[in-house]
Each structure stands twice: as C-alpha cells, then as structure tokens.
Amino acid sequence: MVDTDNPRWTEPGAFVAAGLALMVAVPFVFCAASFADEVTLLSHALRLLDGQAMYRDFFEFLGPVSSWLPALLFLVVAPSIQAARMLSAIAVAATAWQIYHVTRQQALPVWPAVLPGALLAVGLYASV
Secondary structure, three states: OOOOOOOHHHOHHHHHHHHHHHHHHHHHHHOOOOOOOHHHHHHHHHHHHOOOOEOOOEOOOOOOHHHHHHHHHHHHOOOOHHHHHHHHHHHHHHHHHHHHHHHHOOOOOHHHHHHHHHHHHHHHHOOO
16 A cells, blocks of 8 residues: 555655765766767767667667667757766666665665665766
8 A cells, every 4th residue: 555645755765875876976977087888879869869760770789768868868958978977877866766765665774775776876986
C-alpha cells in the first residue's frame, strides 16, 4: 500500500545522495581531461541533428538514448563539451537518487543508503 502522507521519493537522503553525486561530478564539467567515448557520443548527437539516422548512417554500440539526449540538449543550447558534461552530471545525480531508493527498499536505515549513490559518482570520476 502506498503511503501518500510521506512518499519515499521526498526523503532527504535521496536528495543528499544526488547532491553528493553532483558535488563530485560538477568539478569535472570544466576540466580539460576527456572521458572515454565522450567525443564519439557528442559527434553522434551532432550527426542526428544534421538529419542522419542512427544504425543506417552510423553505428553506435550504446542505446539510442545516449545519442538522442545530448541531441535534444543541443537543440536548446549551443553544442559544447561543457553542456554535455553538465547533462552527464545531472544523469549521475539522477542515478544516485535512484540507487538510494533501491537501497532503501532493502530496509537499510536512511544514511547508510546514501553511500552507494555517492560511491557511484566517485567511482565514475576517480579514473580521470
């Protein structure tokens, strides 16, 4: 049964997990280092905006969302590495938020459930 008085998605721990992930990810938005496959994904987004079709005009191992999401972003803002990296930071924060909820379903207390999402962000950006 759903508790409508206190929905789980508004728990402060979820926002703490997402905030910690953003704190780790945002400094890398403006760094000079390049992440693996970053330029390839962005070039695919630009090719989609030029009217090319994925899997007909070019091939991508990842799913279509990884190219369409930056393409939609580039419709709104000018194409740039920083804009794409900010989108990536937001995706990492959303993933940390979701990991928090999955961890909380395992009946862990609130604050230990924050840790896996924060560790995800640290693990993603530790190699840069």
